[in-house]
Amino acid sequence: MAGAINLLVQSHPINSALSLIVVMASLAAEYLLLGAEFVAAIQVIVYAGAIMVLFVITIMLLNAGKEERTQGSRIATLLGIPGVLIGAVLIVWTLVGRSSTTHSVPIGALWGAPKTIARLLFHDFLLPFEVTSVLILIAILGAVVLASPPAAAARGARKDEG
Amino acid sequence: MTPQTLSPLLCMIPLLPLAGAAINGFFGRKASKNAISAVALVFCGAAFVVALFIAANFSSASAPYSFHLAHWLRSGSFSIDFDFYLDQLSLVMLLVVTGVGFLIHIYSVGYMWDDDGYYRFMAYMNLFMFFMLTLVLAKNYLVMFIGWEGVGLASYLLIGYWFTKDSAAAAGKKAFIVNRIGDFGFLIALFLIIKHFGSLDFTHIFTAVQSLPAEIGGAGLLTAIGVLLMVGAAGKSAQIPLYVWLPDAMEGPTPVSALIHAATMVTAGVYMVARSSAIFERAPMAMTVVAIIGTLTALFAATIGIAQTDIKKVLAYSTVSQLGYMFMACGVGAFSAGIFHLMTHAFFKGLLFLAAGSVIHGIGGEQDMRKMGGLRVYMPWTFATMGIATLAIAGIPPFAGFWSKDEILYKAFGASWVYWLLGVITAFITSFYMFRLMYMTFGGEYRGAPAPAAHGHDAHAHGNGHGEPHESPWVMLGPLVILAFLSMVGGFLGGYHNRFEHFLAPVFQGPAMEAARETADSTLEYLLMGVSIAVAGLGWWLAYLLYSRRPDLPARIDASLGWFYQAVAHKYYIDELYAALFVKPLIEGSTTILWHGVDQGVIDAAVNDSADAARHVSDNVRHMQSGNLRSYAGWVAAGAAVVIAYMVWMGVR
Amino acid sequence: MVPLSYYLVLSGILFACGVLGFLIKRNIITIFMSIELMLNGVNLSFVAFAAHWHALSGQVFVFFVMVVAAAEAAVGLAIIIAVYRTRETLNVDQVNLLKL
Numbered sequence: 001m002a003g004a005i006n007l008l009v010q011s012h013p014i015n016s017a018l019s020l021i022v023v024m025a026s027l028a029a030e031y032l033l034l035g036a037e038f039v040a041a042i043q044v045i046v047y048a049g050a051i052m053v054l055f056v057i058t059i060m061l062l063n064a065g066k067e068e069r070t071q072g073s074r075i076a077t078l079l080g081i082p083g084v085l086i087g088a089v090l091i092v093w094t095l096v097g098r099s100s101t102t103h104s105v106p107i108g109a110l111w112g113a114p115k116t117i118a119r120l121l122f123h124d125f126l127l128p129f130e131v132t133s134v135l136i137l138i139a140i141l142g143a144v145v146l147a148s149p150p151a152a153a154a155r156g157a158r159k160d161e162g
Numbered sequence: 163m164t165p166q167t168l169s170p171l172l173c174m175i176p177l178l179p180l181a182g183a184a185i186n187g188f189f190g191r192k193a194s195k196n197a198i199s200a201v202a203l204v205f206c207g208a209a210f211v212v213a214l215f216i217a218a219n220f221s222s223a224s225a226p227y228s229f230h231l232a233h234w235l236r237s238g239s240f241s242i243d244f245d246f247y248l249d250q251l252s253l254v255m256l257l258v259v260t261g262v263g264f265l266i267h268i269y270s271v272g273y274m275w276d277d278d279g280y281y282r283f284m285a286y287m288n289l290f291m292f293f294m295l296t297l298v299l300a301k302n303y304l305v306m307f308i309g310w311e312g313v314g315l316a317s318y319l320l321i322g323y324w325f326t327k328d329s330a331a332a333a334g335k336k337a338f339i340v341n342r343i344g345d346f347g348f349l350i351a352l353f354l355i356i357k358h359f360g361s362l363d364f365t366h367i368f369t370a371v372q373s374l375p376a377e378i379g380g381a382g383l384l385t386a387i388g389v390l391l392m393v394g395a396a397g398k399s400a401q402i403p404l405y406v407w408l409p410d411a412m413e414g415p416t417p418v419s420a421l422i423h424a425a426t427m428v429t430a431g432v433y434m435v436a437r438s439s440a441i442f443e444r445a446p447m448a449m450t451v452v453a454i455i456g457t458l459t460a461l462f463a464a465t466i467g468i469a470q471t472d473i474k475k476v477l478a479y480s481t482v483s484q485l486g487y488m489f490m491a492c493g494v495g496a497f498s499a500g501i502f503h504l505m506t507h508a509f510f511k512g513l514l515f516l517a518a519g520s521v522i523h524g525i526g527g528e529q530d531m532r533k534m535g536g537l538r539v540y541m542p543w544t545f546a547t548m549g550i551a552t553l554a555i556a557g558i559p560p561f562a563g564f565w566s567k568d569e570i571l572y573k574a575f576g577a578s579w580v581y582w583l584l585g586v587i588t589a590f591i592t593s594f595y596m597f598r599l600m601y602m603t604f605g606g607e608y609r610g611a612p613a614p615a616a617h618g619h620d621a622h623a624h625g626n627g628h629g630e631p632h633e634s635p636w637v638m639l640g641p642l643v644i645l646a647f648l649s650m651v652g653g654f655l656g657g658y659h660n661r662f663e664h665f666l667a668p669v670f671q672g673p674a675m676e677a678a679r680e681t682a683d684s685t686l687e688y689l690l691m692g693v694s695i696a697v698a699g700l701g702w703w704l705a706y707l708l709y710s711r712r713p714d715l716p717a718r719i720d721a722s723l724g725w726f727y728q729a730v731a732h733k734y735y736i737d738e739l740y741a742a743l744f745v746k747p748l749i750e751g752s753t754t755i756l757w758h759g760v761d762q763g764v765i766d767a768a769v770n771d772s773a774d775a776a777r778h779v780s781d782n783v784r785h786m787q788s789g790n791l792r793s794y795a796g797w798v799a800a801g802a803a804v805v806i807a808y809m810v811w812m813g814v815r
Numbered sequence: 816m817v818p819l820s821y822y823l824v825l826s827g828i829l830f831a832c833g834v835l836g837f838l839i840k841r842n843i844i845t846i847f848m849s850i851e852l853m854l855n856g857v858n859l860s861f862v863a864f865a866a867h868w869h870a871l872s873g874q875v876f877v878f879f880v881m882v883v884a885a886a887e888a889a890v891g892l893a894i895i896i897a898v899y900r901t902r903e904t905l906n907v908d909q910v911n912l913l914k915l
Contacts, residue, residue, distance in 0.1 A: 004832035004852060013845045020848050023829070027855055030822075034866040036874050043858075046881050051851065051888045058892045059844055062899050083800035084838065088831035090803070090810050092824050125875050132882045139886035143893035149900075791846075795837050 017055050024048040171212055172229045172246040175256065176295035178209045183288035190281025199271045202284035206267045206291055210260040216248070217257055226252075228301055235304075242362055245301035250666050254501060255298040255433055258508045262425045263291050265641035269516050270417035272637035273523060277415075283323060287421070290316035294426050298433065303352050303362040306434065310348070310398065313427045314341040320422060321414040333410040340407040344397015351390035358383055368440035375444075388441055388448025391434065392455065399431030399485045401459045406737055408482055412474040416519030419474060424481050424515050425508035432488045432504050436497045443495070453493020453577070457584050460486025462734075464591040468598070469731040472529050473518050476599050480555070481511055483588060487570055490581060496573035498666040503566035506652050510554035510563055513645035517548035520634040520642065521603060531599065536608040540631040543639050545604050547646040552600050554649040556593035557698040565653030568694050572687050582690070586697055593701025601709035822863035829856030841906050843898075847891050854884045 004023055024047050031040035182205025190198050226249035235242040248256070267287060274283050293316055297309025315338070322334025352362065359367050374384065395401070400408040400423075411423055422428070435442065435452060442449050460483045467479035484507050491500030522529055524541050538545040554563035567589065575582035608631065633639070708715050719727075729735065829852060836849030858877045865873025 004829050013842050013848075016840075016845045016848055020852060023852060023855065027859060030825075030859060031862055034822075034862050036862045036865065036877075039858075039862055039874050039877050042878060042881060046885060047851075047855070051885055054888060054892060055844065055848060055851075058895065062844075062896070083796070083803035084831055084834045087799070087803040087806045087834075088827055090806050091827045094810055094813070124872075125879075128879060132879055136882065136886050139890050143889045146890070146893035147896045792838055792841075795834075799834055799838065 013059050014056065017052060017059060020055075021048055021052050024052065170229060171216055172227065172248055172299055173231045175209050175212050175216075175260070176292050176299060178205045178212070179288040179291035179295065181205055183285045183292060186281050186285035186288060190285060193281060195275065195280055198281045198284050202288055203264075203267055203271065205288060206260075206264050209291065209295065210264040213256050213260040217253060220248075220253055240356065240360060242302055242304045244305060245363070246299045246305075247301035247364065248299065251433075251436060251501065252298050254505060254666070255429075256295070258429075258505050259291070259294050259298060259426050262508050262512050262645070263294075263421060265644055266417050266421045266425070266512065266516065269420070269519070269638050269641040270415070272635050273417050273519055274415060279323070283320075283415070286316055286319045286323070287417075290320065290422065290427075294430070297430055301364055303355065303364070303367075306437075307348070307352065310394075310430060310434075311345065313422070313430060314338055314345070314398070317341070317411070317422050317427055320418040321411045323414055323418065327413070329410075330413040333407075333413040337407040337411050340404050341397050344394045344404050347390045347393025347397070349394075351387045351394065354383065354387050354390070364437065371440045371444055382445070384441055384445040385448045388438070388445040389451055391438055391441070392448065392452050395431030395435050395489070396455060397431075398434075399428045399489070400482050401431070401455050401486065401489060402462065405459065405463065405482050406740060409475050409478045409733070412472070412478050416474065416515055416522060419477070420512045420515035420519070423478065424511035428481060428485055429488070429504045429508065432485065432492065432500055435489065435492045436501055439492075439497050442492070449493050449495065451493070453490050453574075453581060456486045456489025456491075456493055457574075457581055457588075458486070459483070460490065460588045461584050461591075462486075464588045464595070465730060466733050467595045468591060469727065471531055473521065473531050473534070473599060473603065474515075474529055476531075476595060477511070477514055477518060480514075480592065480596065483592060484511065484555070487567065487585065487588070490574055490585065491570040494574050494577035494581060496570065499566065499569040499573050501666060503570055506554065506562035506566040506649070509645055509648040509652050510551040510561075513547060513551040513642060513649055514555070516638070516642055516645065517544050517551065520544045520638055521548075523634055523638070525631045531602040534603045534608070535606045536604070537631055538604040540608075541633045543633060544642065547639075547642040548604070549600065550646040550649050552596045554653075555596055556701060557589055557694055558702075559695065560650075560653065562649045562652035564694070564698075568691050571694055572690050575686075575690060586693060589694060590697045590701045593698040594705050597702045597705030598709050601705055605710050819863060819867050823860055826856045826860035826863065829853070829859065832856075843895055843906075844892075847888065847895070850891075851884060851888065854880060 004019075024043060028040045028043040028048070031037070031043060182201050185201050185205075186193075186198055190201075193201075226247060228248070229246045231244040231246065233241075233243050267284075270283065270287065274280055277283065290313060293309045293312025295309070297306050297313060300306035300309060318334045318338040321337050322331045324330045325334070355362060355367060359370050361367065371384065393404075397404040408423060408428070412419055414422075442452065463479045463482035463486065467476050467483065470476045470479060484503070488500040488503050488507070491497070491503060521534070521537060521541065521544060524544070525534065525537070528534070550561065554561035557564045557567045559565075571582055571585045571589070574585055708719075732738075833849045833851075833853030833856060836852065837846050840846050840849065858880055861873045861877045861880070865871060865877075
């Protein structure tokens with residue numbers, strides 16, 4: 001939570017990225033507490049390892065600097081912030097109100113073994129699994145095309161035609 | 163001839179002129195004048211031939227004939243169909259309408275030949291015939307009302323035929339609107355009939371009425387119906403107070419005046435009252451109202467006719483006056499006398515109008531009698547036929563008018579000597595102004611301005627040039643001669659041993675009419691006849707004196723009468739009175755309230771303001787589309803909050 | 816024993832922080848990071864429920880969410896780079912060519 005708040009407060013994006021990494025790590029710890037070690041491992045490897053690294057690379061690539069104070073959107077502040085606060089308060093209030101009906105969660109049940117998860121993945125959830133792999137493929141292609149220099153894309157297109 | 167074979171012919175009669183009207187109306191614009199005339203005359207003539215055929219095969223024993231054409235309305239127990247009906251009364255009307263109508267069609271071929279909208283005129287004339295025949299042959303009040311309204315429409319179209327002329331267009335409007343006022347009364351009468359008798363069918367109503375008691379001494383339902391029917395008739399037949407449209411209707415071409423405003427349309431009111439005789443007969447007060455209106459109108463219009471200088475206006479007021487006679491007859495219970503006068507009036511008044519048209523045509527369009535004179539030299543045939551008609555209308559025996567008018571006066575005397583006296587005075591004035599017309603038009607020397615010589619190159623069928631008054635072609639003179647003949651012998655149809663009255667007797671049943679039918683006292687009858695003749699002769703002599711022997715006298719008399727003469731010459735300023743009382747406030751009110759207030763203020767404002775509102779709203783809303791990512795996110799968050807709140811609220815409930 | 820609601824409240828707070836960041840921040844990359852934050856919050860609630868109801872499919876779903884997040888991050892960053900090339904700025908308020 002501290003990391004989350006810090007993300008908001010920091011003005012330099014790289015600081016925000018670092019605080020996000022903090023958030024990821026703490027979440028991985030939470031997952032372990034909940035007995036989902038596979039998920040925790042994945043969280044660290046994929047999220048904190050790959051995605052955040054990507055973010056940091058981009059920040060450094062684009063030489064992002066401190067945020068300037070420019071004219072923002074009035075609507076966002078006027079409508080959005082109250083909206084968010086109201087939504088969050090409502091959710092929290094509901095959850096707290098119902099907390100009597102929820103049981104506790106045992107710590108460290110240690111039943112999220114990779115073997116069982118793998119079985120689930122490749123048996124019951126096979127189709128989504130394959131679909132997501134296709135999705136990643138498309139994402140890679142899209143990212144390559146979008147991020148390539150514009151002249152290269154045009155030259156590539158013309159070469160295909162010619 | 164059985165009713166089965168005759169009856170289907172009944173629906174043919176109105177439909178033939180309708181076909182002619184349709185053909186001429188749709189295809190006439192490009193057709194040749196000969197083709198248009200042929201179509202119009204053939205269809206109108208065919209209707210006349212069918213009418214003659216029916217008349218020849220008509221037998222009083224199997225009358226009345228009726229023919230059911232098609233279903234129309236069914237509403238609960240109330241039903242109206244397109245039914246046609248023929249009894250002696252309709253037969254008389256049928257022959258008059260088709261016969262005189264056909265003659266006038268022939269006449270108008272000659273009169274309107276040079277007009278640009280010739281096909282339009284012929285189409286309207288045929289259309290009018292269709293409506294009039296529907297009116298006459300109807301079996302229920304609603305089909306009659308179709309014809310009633312239709313002839314009003316045709317009248318409007320034909321009066322305003324030269325619609326580019328402001329006065330003609332205004333006259334057409336006036337005729338239609340005043341007619342409408344009368345129709346309002348007619349409609350209310352119809353509603354009352356529907357409410358109380360449950361049907362508009364003649365036979366149904368009249369048999370139901372027979373079982374009701376007579377409303378003597380008091381006013382009840384039947385009196386109300388009768389009076390309202392009379393209101394309708396007053397509008398259509400130009401009686402007080404709704405006569406004001408008829409003089410203005412002279413803006414239309416003369417054949418129109420002859421057909422519609424002398425022979426047929428204006429007599430529709432008389433026909434309707436006669437047809438409703440069963441109702442009137444049970445409501446003596448209503449009959450009295452009819453008689454009073456008729457008598458007063460006759461006298462009133464005659465006095466106005468004395469001072470008119472336009473030849474057609476004289477004839478118009480004369481028509482109003484003669485219609486008054488017809489209503490007087492119906493009002494005292496002598497319905498058949500009224501119809502008899504209707505028939506003879508169609509002959510001589512139609513003839514008068516056609517002859518006047520011939521005069522106007524012959525002197526190049528001039529209608530002011532002060533500019534006429536001496537025309538008997540130039541137009542001998544017109545002079546002769548018009549003379550016969552004048553003798554008829556004045557009531558000189560043995561011409562037609564004498565028989566019918568005398569019949570009415572005799573029957574009126576039987577009801578009250580007041581009616582008779584006013585009728586006699588009116589006869590005197592009638593004779594006077596008609597002979598005044600004759601002397602001013604045909605006697606003395608021609609007072610008209612010499613027409614310019616360059617008129618010769620008009621495409622005219624005459625032999626002479628346009629320079630001086632000339633006789634009309636035979637296509638116009640033919641009908642004049644035929645009508646003159648009818649004006650001479652038509653009286654014998656009815657007057658001789660009261661043949662007409664006996665013919666119509668099956669139609670007019672009832673104690674009042676029985677009383678009127680008694681001809682016990684023939685001495686009295688001859689005495690009254692003598693008075694009528696004397697009075698007619700007196701009028702003639704006075705006219706001769708003032709307009710032939712001593713033409714300077716009229717001007718001196720006028721001057722000495724001063725303001726009274728002015729009032730009469732200006733038709734007692736009735737038109738101005740109506741304009742101030744009714745027309746002006748209506749127009750003012752309509753302009754301020756309806757036009758500015760409702761039309762501009764409410765309707766236009768609603769449309770314009772809604773358009774403005776749409777524009778303002780969109781003007782403000784477009785700021786939402788700012789292209790700014792964060793404001794979009796803000797909206798999304800706000801919307802999500804609303805949804806979450808709603809779900810929480812639903813869960814809590 | 817930690818009551819379930821605690822985890823859920825934490826998840827909600829994380830999510831709210833993510834949305835707030837989205838609204839407040841001006842740098843497009845920071846906005847992306849707050850999106851990742853939102854996704855993480857959701858992941859947490861998934862795992863919490865999976866543990867609560869002993870249904871492993873919750874964890875499987877977390878797996879998929881992560882995959883999608885990775886894909887989305889890749890593509891999003893590519894877009895950012897493309898936009899940066901033309902607009903020379905990372906300030907989201909200045910990328911408003913769609914303004915009416």
